[in-house]
Each structure stands twice: as structure tokens, then as C-alpha cells.
Amino acid sequence: MTASLYERLGGSEGITRIASDVVDLHLDNPAVSPRYSASNIEKLKHGAATFFITATGGPAVYEGKDMLATHKGMNINATEYMAVLDDCLAGLERNNIGQREQEEVLFALYGLRKEILAV
Numbered sequence: 001m002t003a004s005l006y007e008r009l010g011g012s013e014g015i016t017r018i019a020s021d022v023v024d025l026h027l028d029n030p031a032v033s034p035r036y037s038a039s040n041i042e043k044l045k046h047g048a049a050t051f052f053i054t055a056t057g058g059p060a061v062y063e064g065k066d067m068l069a070t071h072k073g074m075n076i077n078a079t080e081y082m083a084v085l086d087d088c089l090a091g092l093e094r095n096n097i098g099q100r101e102q103e104e105v106l107f108a109l110y111g112l113r114k115e116i117l118a119v
């Protein structure tokens, strides 16, 4: 049987490291960094990690708002959405996650666009 995506991403420890790297990549990415200028970065990293652990079938319990409520009113455009997807893939690559897992994550992130893009 194939291991769960949670396990293949390195469990809670691995996903926490990936989420932290992705947030760092956002802060270094001029296409999206201004969006996070008022953010508490430790809190954002915690939210990103627990969201991902929960979404991939792991034990963490994400306590933030759902994706629509989180991003409503931000008027996020397609270029920004693409930049975030690019950073997520770069974060996976940085942590030596294989192509199959990258594809599964990308598919899941793309599927969230109706709750995040231009809402």
C-alpha cells in the first residue's frame, strides 16, 4: 500500500520544515512579499504547517479560518497565486521531495483556487 501523502512529505517534522521554507520563500519573492508585511511570521508558519499537516491526513489540528474566510477581500490575482504555487514547489524541491509528491501537492493547491483567487 502506498504511504499517505503526510508520511511521504516527512510527517509533522518534514511538513513543518517545508512550510517554514515556503513562508521564507514568500518573504523573498517580490510578487507576494508585500502581502505579508504586517504578518506575525512565526504565527503564519505555524498556521501554514498545521493547515498542511491536517490537509494531508496528519495529526495536527489546524485552528485557523478556512481558506475562503482567510483570503476573502484580499483581491488576490492570478500572478500572485502562481507565485505562491511556485514557492510551494520550490519549498518541496528544497526538501528533496519527489516529483510524484510535488504533483499531488500542486494538484491540491490548484484545487483551492476558487476559495482564494479573486474572492
Ligand code: HEM
Residues within 6 Å of the ligand: 032, 035, 036, 038, 039, 040, 043, 044, 046, 047, 048, 051, 063, 064, 065, 070, 071, 076, 080, 081, 082, 084, 109, 110, 112, 113, 116
Ligand atoms: C493554494 C494557495 C494558498 C494556500 C493553501 C494558502 C494558505 C494560507 C494559510 C493556511 C494561511 C494561514 C491562516 C491562519 O493561520 O489563520 C494563509 C494566510 C494568508 N495568506 Fe494564504 N494561501 C494561499 C495563497 C495565497 C496567496 C496567493 C496570497 C497572496 C499573495 C496569500 C496571502 C495570504 C495572507 C496575506 C495571509 C494572512 C497572513 C497573516 O494573517 O498574517 N495566500 N494562507
